[in-house]
Amino acid sequence: MQADIETATTTALPQGHLVQRRFGDRAFKWLTLLMALAVFALIFLIGSELWLGSHLALRKFGWRFLFSKDWNPVSEQFGALPFIFGTLVSSLIALLIAVPVSIASAVFLTELAPKWLRQPLITFIELLAAVPSVILGLWGVFVMVPWLREHLFPRLKSALGFLPLFQGPVYGVSMLAGGIIIAIMIVPIITSVSREILRSVPGLQREAAYALGATRWEVTRIAVLSYAKKGLFGAVILGLGRALGETMAVTMVIGNRPEIAASLFAPGYTLASVVANEFTEATTDIYLNALFEIGLVLLGVTILVNAIARLLLRTFGGAGVKAQP
């Protein structure tokens, strides 16, 4: 009798368990799918809301909005070109500064740093990511900009003044200052993600390269960086996403002048900054619509830049893989 019960329970249990697991698995799958779709829905909602909010401006200016340099709330003529230019240029400057710094520090942290130094450094980098952007902006206004104006910029001007990039009057607040402050803000994120990626490179890769007689530099270059190329590129794209939308700190140091100037010493303006600056006091409908359209353009620029970056990755990433034996 007892044996019967035992067999009954042992046979019944796995079946019930199986059914339950199947149901659990399915529910989990649907739940995660729902969450993943929610991201799409969110982007779609943001996009459509911006589209609806800017319908007056879309109708009045059409494509001209993207190519016009006017931004005049008084005569109600609006164009986004100087802001698009400012967003792209400041982000590009930020990437040029931040990528080498971030990847080098990630390599140092994973490949070269002695153990006792590693953790404090990581903590510091993560701390930098936690500094609120308005604090960074204030530091920018009161510490960084005066230093740039009195020390760095005059030196750049005397050394590289033959380039149009480094000509004209030096005010301190400038496109370059904006780029530098964004660079400071995206270094932690690129470094942290890059570090995780380099850590995930299998030890076998390194050992194999050492076995072939590679030096440390060669191991890092061939076995580690080349292997992790795609992941590192992803880290840079994450940083770029943040750079494009960075607002407060940039507004405080970029000079807020909607102008397309060749010189990096000249003030500039970004898409995100103009929305933050003018949204609160925009009283006329068309003005508010134009600001909504700036938001739409920013969304478009972000998506486009990301798409281009991924396309680049596919083209050049493919060649990189081939070079790897």
Place this chain on the structure above:
Amino acid sequence: MRNLCFILCALGLAANAAAQMLINGAGATFPYPIYSKWFDEYAKIDPSVRFNYQSIGSGGGQKQILARTVDFGASDGPMSDENLAKAPGKILHLPTVAGAVVVTYNLPGAPKLKLDGATVADLFLGKITRWSDKRIAALNPDVKLPGDDVVVVHRSDGSGTTYIWVDYLSSVSKEWETKVGRGTSVNWPTGLGGKGNEGVAGQIKQLPGAVGYVELIYAKQNKLPYADVKNAGGNYVTPGIESVTEAMSAATIPDDFRFSMVNPTGEKAYPIAGCTWLLVYEQQKDSEKGKKLVEFLNWAINQGESMAAALDYAPLPDNVKQRVLERIKTIQY
């Protein structure tokens, strides 16, 4: 048992809070310090009503009163005819306090400058590019002016301060009026944009040769020098609470209180100043709330005005005060 007691107490508190009426307002940031002072003081006089004011900017204040999502709005600029036409009822403009906008600069030794409207407009139009320019020197024979480049600093964010400033420049310079015009943000002919009064003050403080405009209090706090400006009567006037109140009593104020007080004719009036308004519907929807709101408005104009000077706002002159009180009487609830 103690839990139950706690819950009962909490319920009691909640019931108490529900009995207290909440009046919502939103709008301008410039008068926020004085308004929150008023709400605090008024809570002691009438504890049955609580005010909630969101300082989201004049644009938001106008939008919310139009949508009737708040009981009163606040704005640093009068509403346009276009926006008023959209309102579901008649909106009253009630001026509360005024403030001065000053010309501040960074020059060696921080001298006291004297400037007139045409010179200030030329500085901001980018037509005067050096401090040693003849036009500035002629107004300031005693000041040793450096040959520095003029760097104009203006607000980058939309602001009532900017409105007052460009309103003044438009009233003294035809060229400014046609080329740039009036608005809370404009297309600046020259210069750098700083965010907020503090951003402009910060940049002027650091940048030799800079010139800009800020609310009086920010120039004082940052120990920046500010110019005496020539008014329509031909006198150079130092900005201050008295000279602003003087300007308001000299200004021509129409019946709907949508007025500009820049460049009035008074002898002692400081020419670059503006006031800020509360926006309320003449016909209140909720009679209980309407009654409380009117009581508060009367208190604010009668008693609240005396608190303005301590916070560096200019109170309304008596003649305007009387007219505002008359207008409050027309609110129906």
